[in-house]
Amino acid sequence: xxxxxxxxxxxxxxxxxxxxxxxxxxxxxxxxxxxxxxxxxxxxxxxxxxxxxxxxxxxxxxxxxxxxxxxxxxxxxxxxxxxxxxxxxxxxxxxxxxxxxxxxxxxxxxxxxxxxxxxxxxxxxxxxxxxxxxxxxxxxxxxxxxxxxxxxxxxxxxxxxxxxxxxxxxxxxxxxxxxxxxxxxxxxxxxxxxxxxxxxxxxxxxxxxxxxxxxxxxxxxxxxxxxxxxxxxxxxxxxxxxxxxxxxxxxxxxxxxxxxxxxxxxxxxxxxxxxxxxxxxxxxxxxxxxxxx
Amino acid sequence: xxxxxxxxxxxxxxxxxxxxxxxxxxxxxxxxxxxxxxxxxxxxxxxxxxxxxxxxxxxxxxxxxxxxxxxxxxxxxxxxxxxxxxxxxxxxxxxxxxxxxxxxxxxxxxxxxxxxxxxxxxxxxxxxxxxxxxxxxxxxxxxxxxxxxxxxxxxxxxxxxxxxxxxxxxxxxx
Numbered sequence: 001x002x003x004x005x006x007x008x009x010x011x012x013x014x015x016x017x018x019x020x021x022x023x024x025x026x027x028x029x030x031x032x033x034x035x036x037x038x039x040x041x042x043x044x045x046x047x048x049x050x051x052x053x054x055x056x057x058x059x060x061x062x063x064x065x066x067x068x069x070x071x072x073x074x075x076x077x078x079x080x081x082x083x084x085x086x087x088x089x090x091x092x093x094x095x096x097x098x099x100x101x102x103x104x105x106x107x108x109x110x111x112x113x114x115x116x117x118x119x120x121x122x123x124x125x126x127x128x129x130x131x132x133x134x135x136x137x138x139x140x141x142x143x144x145x146x147x148x149x150x151x152x153x154x155x156x157x158x159x160x161x162x163x164x165x166x167x168x169x170x171x172x173x174x175x176x177x178x179x180x181x182x183x184x185x186x187x188x189x190x191x192x193x194x195x196x197x198x199x200x201x202x203x204x205x206x207x208x209x210x211x212x213x214x215x216x217x218x219x220x221x222x223x224x225x226x227x228x229x230x231x232x233x234x235x236x237x238x239x240x241x242x243x244x245x246x247x248x249x250x251x252x253x254x255x256x257x258x259x260x261x262x263x264x265x266x267x268x269x270x271x272x273x274x275x276x277x278x279x280x281x282x283x284x285x286x287x288x289x290x291x292x293x
Numbered sequence: 294x295x296x297x298x299x300x301x302x303x304x305x306x307x308x309x310x311x312x313x314x315x316x317x318x319x320x321x322x323x324x325x326x327x328x329x330x331x332x333x334x335x336x337x338x339x340x341x342x343x344x345x346x347x348x349x350x351x352x353x354x355x356x357x358x359x360x361x362x363x364x365x366x367x368x369x370x371x372x373x374x375x376x377x378x379x380x381x382x383x384x385x386x387x388x389x390x391x392x393x394x395x396x397x398x399x400x401x402x403x404x405x406x407x408x409x410x411x412x413x414x415x416x417x418x419x420x421x422x423x424x425x426x427x428x429x430x431x432x433x434x435x436x437x438x439x440x441x442x443x444x445x446x447x448x449x450x451x452x453x454x455x456x457x458x459x460x461x462x463x464x465x466x467x
Binding site: 024025133 | 312313319320325329344345349351355356366370374378381407410411417419420421423425
């Protein structure tokens with residue numbers, strides 16, 4: 001068996017390693033160019049190897065998910081069957097409404113929401129650690145993807161590009177704690193905009209500030225990106241639905257609070273449930289749109 | 294020559310475990326938490342090879358992990374090397390203890406590693422870490438690392454086997 005060493009030498013080794021780590025941290029915080037370039041180059045070399053390894057091990061991962069999530073997948077499958085049946089019924093009406101909307105937008109010279117160039121990307125891996133709320137996609141700078149671009153699916157907002165290499169990008173998911181997106185109510189006053197902020201993986205976003213009852217916010221109210229000046233997101237990207245207000249026909253959560261006199265009190269900490277299931281992403285779309293500043 | 298042989302094994306193993314962690318283990322979630330095999334390798338090296346070699350492996354494994362994470366470069370390297378050093382130091386007076394004791398050391402050190410990593414992240418302004426349930430991550434990572442401790446200790450012994458073979462004659466003299 002190996003004889004462990006101790007005493008002055010091991011303390012010296014630890015001090016050296018701690019000093020090296022602190023130096024790396026300091027350089028990283030100062031965005032030291034050569035270190036960033038070295039890190040970027042190394043990632044460009046390693047990411048394709050990691051991607052190939054990920055593809056090779058995906059059957060084993062799938063088997064694990066099949067075992068671990070069997071009950072959940074089964075109930076979700078039943079729920080989705082019901083939803084598909086309802087959606088089929090409403091497709092005809094929606095197609096008609098879309099045609100009318102496009103005709104009006106064309107008449108007024110307004111571009112359709114989300115009508116800019118996009119790039120379809122495959123999700124190559126999920127978060128690499130327990131505290132990292134990002135995904136990797138197989139499109140990078142060579143495909144026109146750049147930092148801060150918005151990532152969506154047909155269902156709505158997924159997140160924002162945080163980092164790119166030549167052929168890979170890292171996307172920060174919308175439920176990351178601190179992630180902020182400007183939103184407005186669908187069908188509401190265009191001036192009534194809010195900030196929806198992420199609370200952590202798997203948790204709903206929260207609307208910041210007090211929301212006056214006159215806005216009629218209730219469970220099921222849909223939210224889209226506001227797209228105001230300085231916004232990091234293009235306008236009218238679906239974000240999520242309000243939940244837990246205790247108001248509306250399908251209300252959940254505590255009953256609404258009233259002030260003396262019987263009027264409804266302003267709402268605080270309103271939850272927003274994202275339309276997209278961020279734990280089950282296979283393909284996403286990068287909107288090749290960048291903020292104005 | 295044994296040192297070179299051992300270094301080659303360490304580099305190969307850290308690279309392999311880093312790839313497996315990022316592409317496979319991190320996607321295999323238990324109660325929504327992924328095991329941390331790089332922390333396991335660091336801790337097992339500290340248990341098997343002592344504080345200084347453990348710290349070196351911890352630093353290398355942490356740095357390899359940092360390359361894939363969005364947290365500051367050097368954060369995992371710092372925490373993993375300190376934890377591996379501490380667990381190695383703790384093992385020295387208990388060198389003759391049975392295998393289950395070593396496994397328990399791995400469990401304790403893994404829990405400490407996750408807590409230290411989170412605290413370091415918060416000190417460095419990584420507020421997004423608050424969005425994750427720390428107790429759940431600590432419990433799952435510590436338990437899984439405990440279960441995997443026997444093969445991990447075996448791998449750590451294998452990495453340092455050339456050095457152990459070279460040490461043996463000196464041990465007889467002492």
